[in-house]
Amino acid sequence: MERTGGDEVEVVSEADYWVGRVKSIRRFTVRDADVRAPYKPLLLLWMIGRVVGGQSAAVSFKDAELDLKLLMHRYRLGRSVRVANPFVYLGTSPELWRVEDSSGNDVSKMPQATKESPVFLREEAVGALKPEFEFALHDAAVRTAVVNALLQMEFPETQHEEILRDVNLGHVVAVAQAARDPKFKSTVMRAYEDRCSFCGYDLRLGGSPVGIDAAHVQMRTKGGPDRIENGLALCVQHHRLFDAGALGLDQDHRILVSEHLNLSDHESAARIKSLVGALIRRPLRRYRLPAPKHIDWHTKNLFKDPAR
Ligand SMILES: [Zn+2]
Incomplete structure (x- = not known):
């Protein structure tokens, strides 16, 4: 694909072009680039799953609402989700999505009271992927690049495969490993002596630690640095529970357990309950603990409030 600018002709691959479009989705009310905004990406992922599965690239709000509500609630940012907002306001990225009423009018440009009215939306609104975008998605390279860009923008890596399964792309798109800094992992593992800082897990297979990760507190794609003050060694x-927001940290480095985590199963519930309010295992003395600003980011963007 060629884009001309002045005397230069910049050659951009089809995949790069669409990744660029997806990355420039306009954000609703949020000015801070580090704040997560997962709903428009979830809507797009869900739509891509539909068209790849042979369904139409257009869907009425009425038909989409329940499925989207369940999906968005599962990966939600705060306590409540209004499906209408991403459905309508993704229309501010007209190269990707258009919402029309039954007369073909652009719903995203209507007065706020109209376009946010559930009755109007359920009776009138139909959203559709733009035909050029839908066409491009039939190319496997474009699809893989776009889907991975959407995942990496807004979701921790430990959730990528689960989200793909939820939007019926599990067998279609392979999760791409994001570029990472190998020094981050080795520093975090050394600082915490290859042990989970929550539970102390430290099994080894042969001589090597197994089942233990260097986790980011603030997501890399949301401004979290590859530095020890943004890291934790976790089993x-x-x-997974930390990235899913079931576990968190307070500013004194005590472990938070979300009230939303279902603790009905006897044995695993007891193990999790023992973490409530416990101090994390500290790193070796010359390494820094997770910094307040990264903990604050995790609390606001990933942790499922309130804590027990
Ligand atoms: Zn652990």
Whole structure:
């Protein structure tokens, strides 16, 4: 694909072009680039799953609402989700998505009271991927690049495969490993002596630690640096729970457990309950603990409030 600018002709691959479009989705009310905004990406991922599965690139709000509500609630930012907002306001990225009423009018340009009215939306609104975008998605390289860009923008890596399964792309798109700084992992593992800082797990297979990760507190794609003050050594289970917002940290480095985590199962519930309010295992003395600003980011962007 060629884009001309002045005397230069910049050649951009089809995949790069669409990744660029997806990355420039306009954000609703949020000015801070580090704040997560997962709903428009979830809507796009869900739509891509539909068209790849052979369904139409257009869907009425009425038909989409329940599925999207469940999906968005699972990966939500705060306590409540209004499906109408991403559905309508993704229309401010007209190269990707258009929402029309039954007369073909652009819903995203209507007065706020109209376009946010659930009754109007359920009776009138139909959203559709733009035909050029839908066409491009039939190319496997474009699809893989776009889907991975959407995942990396807004979701911790430990959730990528699960999200792909939820939007029926699990067998279609392979999760791409993001570029990483190998020094980050080795520093974090050394600082915490290859042990989970929540539970102390430190099994080894042969001589090597197994089932333990260097986790970021603030996501890399949301401004979290590859530095020890943004890292924690966590066993695989606690890494997933931390990224999913079931576990968190307070500013005194005590472990928070979300009230939303279902603790009905006897044995695993007891293990998790023992973490409530416990201090994390500290890194070796010359390494820094997670910094307040990164903990604050995790609390606001990933942790599922309130804590027990
Ligand atoms: Zn652990």
